[in-house]
Amino acid sequence: MHIGVLGSGLMGGKLGTILARAGHDVVFSYARSEQKLKKLAREVQGNARAGTPGEAARDADALLLAVHWSRVDDVLKQAGDVSGKVIVSCSLPMNADDTGLVIAHTSSGAEQLAKRVPQARIVSAFNTVPSEVLFGVFEARRKARRPSLVYCGDDAGSKKIAAQLIRDVGFEPVDAGPLRIARYTEPFALLVAQLAYEGDRGPELAYRFEPFGK
Numbered sequence: 001m002h003i004g005v006l007g008s009g010l011m012g013g014k015l016g017t018i019l020a021r022a023g024h025d026v027v028f029s030y031a032r033s034e035q036k037l038k039k040l041a042r043e044v045q046g047n048a049r050a051g052t053p054g055e056a057a058r059d060a061d062a063l064l065l066a067v068h069w070s071r072v073d074d075v076l077k078q079a080g081d082v083s084g085k086v087i088v089s090c091s092l093p094m095n096a097d098d099t100g101l102v103i104a105h106t107s108s109g110a111e112q113l114a115k116r117v118p119q120a121r122i123v124s125a126f127n128t129v130p131s132e133v134l135f136g137v138f139e140a141r142r143k144a145r146r147p148s149l150v151y152c153g154d155d156a157g158s159k160k161i162a163a164q165l166i167r168d169v170g171f172e173p174v175d176a177g178p179l180r181i182a183r184y185t186e187p188f189a190l191l192v193a194q195l196a197y198e199g200d201r202g203p204e205l206a207y208r209f210e211p212f213g214k
Ligand SMILES: NC(=O)c1ccc[n+]([C@@H]2O[C@H](COP(=O)([O-])OP(=O)(O)OC[C@H]3O[C@@H](n4cnc5c(N)ncnc54)[C@H](OP(=O)(O)O)[C@@H]3O)[C@@H](O)[C@H]2O)c1
Pocket: 007, 008, 009, 010, 011, 012, 030, 031, 032, 033, 036, 065, 066, 067, 068, 069, 071, 090, 091, 092, 093, 094, 126, 127, 128, 129, 130, 131, 132, 189
C-alpha cells in the first residue's frame, strides 16, 4: 500500500518506519524540519521518502494522522483534498499540555475528525499504545501470542485496510465497532498512558484481550 504519514513524530515516525519495513511505500510528512523527514526516510533504507502533506495524501491508499490535536486543522489544510481517503488516526483530542481530553463521553476526537472531513473514511487506531512499544511489537510479530490493538470506524473497507496495517505492525486487531466507540477507546488510551508513564513497569507496554476460561 501507499501510506502517507501526516505527522512524523514519535508515533508517525515509528509507525511509518515499521510499515515501510513491512513492505509498504511510505511518504513521511509534517515535521518542523525537512531534514528530519529526510533522515527518517533514509533510515528506512528503501520504500520511503520525505514529502509535503499534499504529496503524502496524493496517491495514498491510507493516511496515518499522527499530530497533536491542536495541529489537526493545519495538517489537513496542507494535505488538501482527502475525499474518499482512508485516514487512520492515532491522534487523541488532548489539551495543550497533554493532561486531559478536550472531547469525551458525548463525542470523541475521531468523531469530530469525521465531521471535519466528512468525505474521508476515518478509522481510529494505534492510539491505545505508547510509541515506545511499537518497535518491540514489530520485532516480535512472528510470535504466536500477539498483543491486541483496538480500532473502530464506520466504513468496512477502510477498517479492513486498518486491520491489515495493525497486523503488519505486529498486533492482533480487535474490531471495537463503529467510530462512536472511540468515546471509550480514547479514555482507555489515557489509562494505558498512565500505566506506561507513571507505572513501575516502564513505557514498553501493550495489552491483550483474550477469552478467559476456555
Ligand atoms: N506518543 C505516544 O506514545 C502516543 C500514543 C497514543 C496516541 N498519541 C497521539 O498521537 C498523536 C501524535 O503524537 P506524537 O507523540 O507522535 O507527537 P509528536 O512526537 O509531537 O509528533 C507530532 C508531529 O507533528 C509535527 N509538528 C508539530 N507542530 C508542527 C508544525 N507547526 N509544523 C509542522 N509540523 C509540526 C512534529 O514535528 P517535529 O518532528 O518537528 O516535532 C511531529 O513530527 C497525538 O495526537 C497524540 O495524542 C501519542
